[in-house]
Amino acid sequence: MKLSYSYIILLVFTTALSGCATPNTNTQDKFLSAAPRSIVVVPVVNKSVEVTAADYMLSTVSIPLAERGFYVFPINLVKRVLEDDGLADSSMVHAASTSKLASLFGADAVLYINIERWDAQYMFLTTRVTVALTYEIRDGKTDEVLWQNSANIVYQPDGGGGGGIGGLIAQVIVAAITKAAPNYMPLAHQANAVALYSYPGSGIPFGPYKIKEKPL
Amino acid sequence: MKSLTKIAAFTLLLPLCGCAAQTQYAWNKYDTKLYSHYKDPSQKEEFAQALKETVEEAESSNRVPPGIYAEYGFLMYEQGNSLQAIQYYQKEADKWPESRAFMTKMINTAQKRSKVQNTNSPQVITPESNAKQAVAEQQEATK
Numbered sequence: 001m002k003l004s005y006s007y008i009i010l011l012v013f014t015t016a017l018s019g020c021a022t023p024n025t026n027t028q029d030k031f032l033s034a035a036p037r038s039i040v041v042v043p044v045v046n047k048s049v050e051v052t053a054a055d056y057m058l059s060t061v062s063i064p065l066a067e068r069g070f071y072v073f074p075i076n077l078v079k080r081v082l083e084d085d086g087l088a089d090s091s092m093v094h095a096a097s098t099s100k101l102a103s104l105f106g107a108d109a110v111l112y113i114n115i116e117r118w119d120a121q122y123m124f125l126t127t128r129v130t131v132a133l134t135y136e137i138r139d140g141k142t143d144e145v146l147w148q149n150s151a152n153i154v155y156q157p158d159g160g161g162g163g164g165i166g167g168l169i170a171q172v173i174v175a176a177i178t179k180a181a182p183n184y185m186p187l188a189h190q191a192n193a194v195a196l197y198s199y200p201g202s203g204i205p206f207g208p209y210k211i212k213e214k215p216l
Numbered sequence: 217m218k219s220l221t222k223i224a225a226f227t228l229l230l231p232l233c234g235c236a237a238q239t240q241y242a243w244n245k246y247d248t249k250l251y252s253h254y255k256d257p258s259q260k261e262e263f264a265q266a267l268k269e270t271v272e273e274a275e276s277s278n279r280v281p282p283g284i285y286a287e288y289g290f291l292m293y294e295q296g297n298s299l300q301a302i303q304y305y306q307k308e309a310d311k312w313p314e315s316r317a318f319m320t321k322m323i324n325t326a327q328k329r330s331k332v333q334n335t336n337s338p339q340v341i342t343p344e345s346n347a348k349q350a351v352a353e354q355q356e357a358t359k
Contacts, residue, residue, distance in 0.1 A: 038314035059250035066282050067240050071314035074283035077290040106317030
């Protein structure tokens, strides 16, 4: 009995571990040894035609990053300080020296996000959005890349409305609204989750402020 | 056999509740608020009001997210309220040691402006000595 009990506990433990943060030492070694406490997110470089994409990514990334356990510098204030320093253009910021950027804020590391692709295809009843993003964290002292990952997603907003003619009408309305004023918030959340929390093992390790799960 | 199913269900559930639990900080839609601000930058006061709500609610549950005090402080600065800006920058610095170097810079900028304001317009009620005193008191309080 005792043996089977500990076996179960072990099983539960390993399952929980693999679900959240599978250690992938090859890609996370550098990050773990640098152990940054604070991360500054610089404006997003947008190579797509969707003009709102950069704002979506910039405004959504600090929450998952902070929830991962890091001090994340205030997004809007950082953006304005960079603008005042003549760094309004995001590709200019990305080309600048990481350590110089980090020293402006006293940050341990800098997160760069690139939007490679953000294509919306409009169909009769729905919209399909294909996105490709890259994320990279560089060391604020050595400029070295500590971690990188990408998020490739095909996103289809939920049509909803169920079946039947009523459902069809609802879908048409949703499709029309989506086309007129798309809400990409869920897509941005999904992309961040894939890149930062992804399974297996390519997400970022926990930061110093991560509160360990309390027993239920 | 029955217990095996239970174990299986448990192991399936556990990682779920581990990952998708309640957030560590009370964000109160900070991301949506920030995005709305970028979409329509003219609505500055609405953004300030929205962030104020986030600050107050987060304080009441003691789950203030990193960056929020500073973000709000900067909006106060933009509205010309250097004194309040300094107070919130100081709150950020007190709560998050990682922000101290940056907040010291921001406080200096706000203090400089409040000095300029005072020499230019004598009708300003809050002299810069008050600003300095407020910061000093805050620092005293945290010691």
